[in-house]
Amino acid sequence: MTAVDTAPADGRTGEAMLVAEDVTMRFGGLTAVDSVNFRVNRGEIMGLIGPNGAGKTTFFNCLTGLYLPTSGRVVFDGAVLPPKPRKVVLAGMARTFQNIRLFGNMTALENVMVGRYCRTSAGPFTSIIRGPKFRREEAATRQRAQELLDFVGLGHTTDSLARNLPYGDQRRLEIARALATDPKLLLLDEPTAGMNPQETRQAEELIFKIRDLGLAIVVIEHDMRFIFTLCDRVLCLVQGKALIEGTPAEVQSDPRVIEAYIGTGPDDASELEKELES
Structure with missing residues (x-):
């Protein structure tokens, strides 16, 4: 068991529930996740976004014991997690999958x-x-x-x-x-994928209810409007690297995020802003 410093680096109050330190995952010559640092505080909803192929699900798998990171470590509730899903669940971390596995x-x-x-x-x-x-x-x-x-x-x-x-x-x-x-921490991999607008609203209400129970939550999602409404903080991954982490307002206004998703022109930026505001 390894103790970690739980004081947020940016001065926010709150105790760390999950800390990923320089997590890297390589498959042969392919680096799917590249030195990503990640922190989730108790009672916080944290979003994880990025275009297709950004490494989001691979990073999730590193956090939940399905993959043993090539380097770096994952610390949960003060202890380094073993790369064994059952022990991760017993420690208090649970997840859902992108593809339903009922x-x-x-x-x-x-x-x-x-x-x-x-x-x-x-x-x-x-x-x-x-x-x-x-x-x-x-x-x-x-x-x-x-x-x-x-x-x-x-x-x-x-x-x-x-x-x-x-x-x-x-x-x-x-x-x-x-x-x-x-669980103490719940990780949701694209919980609204394939849902209609009414089902998406119900999912949002349910996630808030779960947070109100005192759980920390991490959400991967492609629905930007959903993620920016839901989350306290958001991390954007691009090509396996952390591009930006911040509040929803900070992340959605960052031109690098707009470029990563839909291109570089001013018209592209304006279209994304309209979509998020609608």
């Missing part, structure tokens, strides 16, 4: 219960014979899963197969399953 032939309730099992302790023998400890934990798991379905607005879907749910509900179900692990 168990389609299981009910909504069962999907959330799966997320909860990392917090149960009944051994294999007790589970096989369905002993008293297993029955107590199973009942508690079922109750907690139902509470989380209610929390995300899916209480009516308890017995519905996940594959039969509308797309937006499947996204919310993934979030409920992640919350079942009792």
Whole structure:
């Protein structure tokens, strides 16, 4: 376990929940993430943006233990994280994926219960014979899963197969399953991808509700209007490197961000500003 300095470098108050220090990820001769520093404070919503191929999901995978960074380190809640997803989840970090990864032939309730099992302790023998400890934990798991379905607005879907749910509900179900692990930090990879405007508004309201529970949240998203409305701070990655980090106002007005997304001309900048203001 490695202690880290939790005082924000720019003088903001707040204690660091997640700190990535000079994280680099190479695949052979390709550098997908290049010496990125990243910080998320407790109770903060942090946005991660960048054009396609910027390295956002690769960086996410480094943060959550799916990849072992080529160099650098990730510190979560004061300890260096091991590159093992299960240990990362047990430490208090949960995530969703860009492509929905639900168990389609299981009910909504069962999907959330799966997320909860990392917090149960009944051994294999007790589970096989369905002993008293297993029955107590199973009942508690079922109750907690139902509470989380209610929390995300899916209480009516308890017995519905996940594959039969509308797309937006499947996204919310993934979030409920992640919350079942009792995280301190929730990472959402494109939570509004494929959603209509109403579903996007519902997702925004849900993320604010989760933050109000005291969780820190990191969001990857291509919907710039969504990210700039939602987040306290935003980091923009371009070609694996950190381009700018700051408030939504600072990031959306930076000409380098406009250039990275849509080009360099003044007409391009004006079009992006109109889109963000509309």
